[in-house]
Amino acid sequence: MAESEFEESRGISVAERLAAESLIVDVDGFEGPLDLLLTLSRTQKVDLRKISILHLARQYLAFVEKAKQLRLELAADYLVMAAWLAFLKSRLLLPPDPTEEGPSGEELAAHLAFQLERLQAMRDAASKLMARDQLGRDFFARGIPEDIMRVRRVTYTATLLDLMQGYARIRTRDEFRPFTMDRDSVFTMEEALERMRGLIGFAGAWTDILSYLPVGWENDPKKRRSATAATFAASLELAKEGRIEIRQSETFAPIELRKKDEGHV
Amino acid sequence: MSEGVDKKEESLFEAPPMGEQERMCEAILFASAEPVSVREMNARMPHGCDAAEALVHLRKRYEGRGVQVIKVGDAWAMRTAGDLGFLMQKETVETRKLSRAAIETLAIIAYHQPVTRAEIEEIRGVSVSRGTVDQLLEMEWIRFGRRRMTPGRPVTFVVTGEFLDHFGLESARDLPGLKELRAAGLLENRPPPGAMPMGGDAEDEAEDVEGQSELFED
């Protein structure tokens, strides 16, 4: 078999020679030695499973030789492959040496054939895949997808301990009422929250947060400060609840808010 | 694509059957980003097609389905059926702690029921927001009790069975009194300052709040 193959490669036709030369010119077009081997193997025009690795090795070595003559720079991996194929060729041609370690030439050749077949199979698979109908090219998704509204349902919980502590807090506060005397210029967040809850229903457009200060609290600086802080804290709370949106164009710019439509709480 | 060309060529001789035209309208309406006019549909479909007629069939086919074929001005579109709008939302449930105001209000109602809003405000020392009461009502932890037979006939609030369930109470009487709270370390054990209304047991201020006082008697 080896003999006849040898003859074959000698009696290389003009067309084949041209093909081989065009391969050389195209060397950059190959994706590494395995790709080149696969391309060379096509000249054998046989099923990849029946490919002659010996023949292929010769073709490859001839290719590398030619590249050298043409002073083409071959990447290192092509040369490594050439060395390995030269080794494989000698293994295939020489009778097996029983003292020699490692896999036989046949085993190595079979694995190379497997690699070539697998690479070819993957290429075929890739083209079958790309030939499939594709989304957005052959078949299409809904053109006007509808928005899914995210509804946040909030459930509130409290423990018995919370309840008792809450009650205890109120009752002990009674005991210390004298200390809360200065509360008349304090606007609490709860008060602000209550006030805002009543007002935000009308806040369809962006409005300055300061317009939410309670009447009569805008002038006394102390009261104004407290009311502003409470109103601001209350709006944060409302924003957290998803009822309003807040914006501020830059540092120290007026803070504006407006109600949020879909905020179901 | 080449298929399309074939189809077009064919159609010079014969328009596709109506069922096929209906399929085409269906696909076009489904995939288009906006409503499509009959004219545009005819332009896209093979020569000889009658989109207007196909649409009539298509609309009928979707009658009563989850999706409807509708006319928008001069154009056509497909939309999900109006009654299924509730499916277009994703619900996420979030558990939050009840606000301090709500807890305090709830506690007062539980300890003093039936209690009017004015009484709650008096005990808390601050006004009770409408939102807080509404929230508790909505949670079904409180409900309206009988009206108080006093001027203005104010409504009263009482706690509900759901409330008892949630807190694992058999009745509101099971709520520990202040003495017990104090004993349990939930209240600071501090002698009440003389002049002040001392945070004694709930009974202290029960005078005008009939009904509730006996609740806390042992």
Place this chain on the structure above:
Amino acid sequence: MSEGVDKKEESLFEAPPMGEQERMCEAILFASAEPVSVREMNARMPHGCDAAEALVHLRKRYEGRGVQVIKVGDAWAMRTAGDLGFLMQKETVETRKLSRAAIETLAIIAYHQPVTRAEIEEIRGVSVSRGTVDQLLEMEWIRFGRRRMTPGRPVTFVVTGEFLDHFGLESARDLPGLKELRAAGLLENRPPPGAMPMGGDAEDEAEDVEGQSELFED
């Protein structure tokens, strides 16, 4: 909100009739450009509904129509029928041209998944450029799978639901020619006899590549 609760409560007694459930699935799938999982459908539909069953009916109903109900992994979607693509040329968005290397790499990942970079390189006989993998990751056609339990614990790649959706595949088992390739032993990771100069360092981990075969077992 309270409506939802009512519905849920009602449905404890009775789920909507199957025809109604089918309408609901229809509306949900129709409204979404992305595949929707059965789980999400069940979550959005009233309590007691069985989206999986309704979908079987729905799919049948759309057989042969201009729009198809298709399964994509664990999710479902509605897509126009493949033969009507020619009507939609106007909607076509030019898909990014993939390089040959990227296409091959994608195919290798799809057919061999989960697969390590070294294994891809072994099959292709060249190193895989970072850009190729990045591009596929960015397109969301591949993602990282579990790490391989071999020295170095290399990451693996698998294809995504988006990949299946794009190529109209119900699952990775439906890849064209998969069975034949497997029967021919071409999806095995066969360790090279002795040391080979070419396959990169894939040898090291060739032994324990069980993943992909079990994935495709029926």
